[in-house]
Amino acid sequence: MDIKVLGTGCANCKATIALIDQIAKTRGVSITLEKVEELRDIMGYGVMSTPGVVIDGKVVHAGGVPSRDKIQQWLAGAA
């Protein structure tokens, strides 16, 4: 499962990456986690509010740190 976190490097973006990483580790789901910080690339996904989350090329979340429940749902979908 390929997860990208879109964001220009603010505190919320870092928190999002850390949270996804932590939940994936505890559930034993293997993911590739990547951050996209270049504005041009972020805009390419059509996201207006950061942090945004892209899973396998599809935007699943934008604006704010996603909730734990939400992340667990995404990861459950992959397993």
Add this chain to the structure above:
Amino acid sequence: MSELALTLPRRNPRAFLLLAAIGWLLLYQALLPAAKALVRVLPVDPASHLGGALEFFLYDTPKVLLLLTAIVFVMGMVNSYFTPERTRALLAGRTEGVANVMAASLGIVTPFCSCSAVPLFIGFVQAGVPLGVTFSFLISAPMVNEVALTLLFAMFGWKVALLYMGLGLSVAIVAGWIIGRLKMEAYLEDWVRDMPRVHATADDTPLALAERVDAGFASVREIVGKVWPYILVGIAIGAGIHGWVPEDFMASFMGRQAWWSVPLAVLIGVPMYSNAAGVIPIVQALLAKGAALGTVLAFMMSVIALSLPEMVILRKVLKLRLIATFVGVVASGILLVGYVFNAVL
């Protein structure tokens, strides 16, 4: 019992909101008597300076935090109606003038984080929102927000809060309008202008009330969780000043008579970067020591609305000339606000 309390917001959001409102009101009513009772128990004379300061602190801290929690919660729910996507769809293709007013007003209710400013900016321009209208939104969103207004209301009264809102909106509307008249589209970075135009659509899946309540909780966690230390410091300063520092300490150099105090406040405020809660302790201290209200509000506005880190990020999408115009126009607006305020009050 505790399980019921935990699941109630999900199962019956209406009942939860009603119970929460009643509980909040009762708590709010009980604050003043509770603070007085608490001071009486402590081994200090309630009539002394220390007693007065303690009572002020013990009453104001929970009062401000309660007000802030309630308003941030409600705004979190309101925000869920105004996503950036919907705001953009409302503004796209409109002509300037009325749209500047709309954009500035929507800036109050649309959720906004300063790190999203640039993506939001590009997204607006890309969908055909006029440049000046986009700026009206970009100026008002961080400056006129519920945290700033609640704190001003709780600490300095509704008149100051309302004035701040009215003047903040005016600066955003007029500055955006002027930037629009200057026709500066050529000073967007080339890659921004060359981006494919998108059609503004808003995803209109309505949220259930329970989800909006969740959104309210989330913003309380995020906002109140972040700003409470600043508020504590602000109130502690207020309590500490209560009677100790000479009231006119600042009056000589930040009072109404010193004409140069407003430009100085703006000049110091512009490069500083802080959110509304972070400046409140400074505002509290300045006001208590006799600085003029207009000067202090001008300082607060310039700290929140303009900052050096924001300019650095904006530089990626705007050419220098447009950034300079943006800073110049907004700073002049704030300057004017400071002078008008000091003259009227």
